[in-house]
Amino acid sequence: MPTMVSTRELLPLIAPFAPTCPDFITAQQARFAAIEFCERSRAWRHVVTTTVTDREMTPVVPDTATIHEIEFAEWGESRDKLTPVQFSTIKGDIEGRPHYVTQVNPHAITVSPFEEGEIRISMFLKPLSATEYGSDPANPLEDRFNVIPDFFVSIHGSTLAAGTLARILSIPDEPWTNPQEAQRYWMIFQDKLNQSFRANMRGQQRAPIRTRFKDF
Incomplete structure (x- = not known):
């Protein structure tokens, strides 16, 4: 970063x-x-390798930035390609090895089907459009x-x-x-x-x- x-x-x-x-x-x-x-x-490209442990979300960027676009994502040691999709298209009840990656909030992603494991993800970022005075x-x-x-x-x-x-x-x-x-x-x-x-x-x-x- x-x-x-x-x-x-x-x-x-x-x-x-x-x-x-x-x-x-x-x-x-x-x-x-x-x-x-x-x-x-x-x-602004940001490439990170991290461990997905939470079904709901895994933070991958700081809170002053947001993901604009997921360029690519690879899963596990085998570097299987994950397909970036909209959050609304994934189903939470399916099981198996992950095939999809999706953004769940400005800073975090998850995979579907969900499984704990390592992900390498490349994203295009942008500053966050938010306001906070007085800090x-x-x-x-x-x-x-x-x-x-x-x-x-x-x-x-x-x-x-x-x-x-x-x-x-x-x-x-x-x-x-x-x-x-x-x-x-x-x-x-x-x-x-x-x-x-x-x-x-x-x-x-x-x-x-x-x-x-x-x-x-």
Whole structure:
């Protein structure tokens, strides 16, 4: 799992172009831009090997992130392929070796038929769309969910800055509102999203382009 950093790390790339926008609004909108970036680009891949012991759910990602899509899953030492499916399609009364994997909440999965064992699972993640203020007494306006992987800042910082500016400059009736500039940044953001998606698909070691499982 990459180191998670505050979306405030992106402020130097954003604040000069919207200097009157409060930092806490910019930090939140940067997370929303990161969510869209993850959905479109599949840039945040998380591969984990863990033991499934609970029929109800097995957590596989931290609580500040959510599974956007299950790329693949393998079961046991034999690495049998599991098929990602919607939770509503599985049946709890069947028995046997697992054939399916499904997301049961933003952070957890289970297998069907259920059996205790080891799973290796690759997922595309995104930041969680939630809000929780007050967890840091020193900064009560800090939303603890405003975090992104550290490599997003170093590699995708300009993309996220464009997406954030498109959002904050389009907020109506504020001193920093600028619809024309918002539209310009929106076009830049969309172009960068398309570029990132193509690059990530090419980088999957010749894996076929596919979309198997929709977000929970």
